Amino acid sequence: MSHCSPIRVAVVDGQPIFARGLELLLPAATDGRAQVVGFTADAAAAASLVRRCVPDLALVDLHMPAPGGIRAVAAIRRTTPQVRIVAMSDAEDLSSPLQALEAGAEAYMPKSAEPEKLLPPLLAVLDGWAVMPTQLLSTLLRPARFPPVSLDEAERALLRSIAAGRSTLEIADQMHVSDRTVKRMSAALLRKLRVSNRAQAAALAGHAGLLDD
Structure with a gap:
């Protein structure tokens, strides 16, 4: 796909400060090539947010209050299948990322990633690539x-x-x-x-x- 227009990103995260940080830092770190167009801290509202703001990508925190990030991924995939979903987490446990991929996420990235390091993997996801840490890929390949x-x-x-x-x-x-x-x-x-x-x-x-x- 063409990346001339800014990448529209929706954020589903239980920590508003993280989403606010992305909203401020992502455009600056990517020279305006990515911008946050919507945010919710409620996993149950994820699908409706994505339908409303029509993003290219949805970043979904896996560790959110019920119904949780996995359910949010599944709901987005079911209602807006054209949107690419990137699961994120600050936990080291790989069970949640695996469940997110099974629920329909195309990629997984740790939340420790700096905003300026997000653009290459986000572009790769939009181009149809699977993006995930080596350890997670090794687990998938067992x-x-x-x-x-x-x-x-x-x-x-x-x-x-x-x-x-x-x-x-x-x-x-x-x-x-x-x-x-x-x-x-x-x-x-x-x-x-x-x-x-x-x-x-x-x-x-x-x-x-x-x-x-």
């Missing part, structure tokens, strides 16, 4: 998390393209089919892999032997 899957040649080619971070239009051009066909094939592939989004498919692509020729 063979026990994924049952053996048999893929045909077309499915392997599609999975390679997804793992490479190519957009739907790029894959359609490469395969000489319509973008609608790519979306249909991708949805079928995700179901077969028993994952819910491209981030999980990209992680699964690194599982031993899955992409071997």
Whole structure:
């Protein structure tokens, strides 16, 4: 996608001071290339906030009061599937990030990240890449998390393209089919892999032997 216009970011976080800090620091740290367009400290209001302010990205704190960040991720994914979701947390436990990816987040970043360091991963997420710390990726790639899957040649080619971070239009051009066909094939592939989004498919692509020729 084009990044000429500012990246619109919605923040769902139980700490208003964190969101306020992002609102002030993110535009300055990114030379105006990213801006906060909406904020809520209520996880139950996350989906309605995102529908209202139409962001490109939603940053969701995983450790919020009930119904919690995981439910907020799931609600946003269900109601506004075009929005990219970045889960964030200041905890070291990896169970919540894994649950967030399963609920529909495309990425996970620790809240310790400085505002000026946020732009590259946010741009990568918008381009379809899965962004997460190495430790979390290693956990995702453990063979026990994924049952053996048999893929045909077309499915392997599609999975390679997804793992490479190519957009739907790029894959359609490469395969000489319509973008609608790519979306249909991708949805079928995700179901077969028993994952819910491209981030999980990209992680699964690194599982031993899955992409071997």
